[in-house]
Amino acid sequence: MKECIEITAKELADYIYVNSIGVSDVSAIIFYDDLVKVVKDLIKRFDFTPVSLRFESPEWDNYYDEYLLSIISETKELFVEPMVRDGSYINSETIIEYIDVNASKKLGREGRIQVKLIK
Numbered sequence: 001m002k003e004c005i006e007i008t009a010k011e012l013a014d015y016i017y018v019n020s021i022g023v024s025d026v027s028a029i030i031f032y033d034d035l036v037k038v039v040k041d042l043i044k045r046f047d048f049t050p051v052s053l054r055f056e057s058p059e060w061d062n063y064y065d066e067y068l069l070s071i072i073s074e075t076k077e078l079f080v081e082p083m084v085r086d087g088s089y090i091n092s093e094t095i096i097e098y099i100d101v102n103a104s105k106k107l108g109r110e111g112r113i114q115v116k117l118i119k
Contacts (some may be wrong), residue, residue: 004101009037012098017046019096020073026092029083030067032058034069042071042078053080057071066103068092 056063066083
């Protein structure tokens with residue numbers, strides 16, 4: 001298994017921003033609470049524009065699975081969508097992909113950059 005990077009949500013936003021420079025697309029597969037923090041940080045600190053944000057709250061929508069956060073660096077656009085549709089994971093094929101270590105086993109993507117988000 002690939003080494004896991006232990007970082008905070010703010011540090012993940014930094015990683016996403018820095019690694020998106022000169023790369024067409026970067027994504028992160030993370031859970032709701034961390035996703036909200038990362039999206040807020042990308043918008044506030046790095047002036048990303050939210051284009052399509054589809055959040056399904058665990059409390060209201062009973063959705064507890066992962067989310068796909070995608071960014072387009074050239075236009076600084078953010079996209080968020082649930083990773084599970086109709087009981088199956090959607091496909092994501094970005095150049096750089098960060099995956100919550102708790103999600104990677106279910107997704108079968110151990111070869112990608114794994115992150116363990118810490119408080």
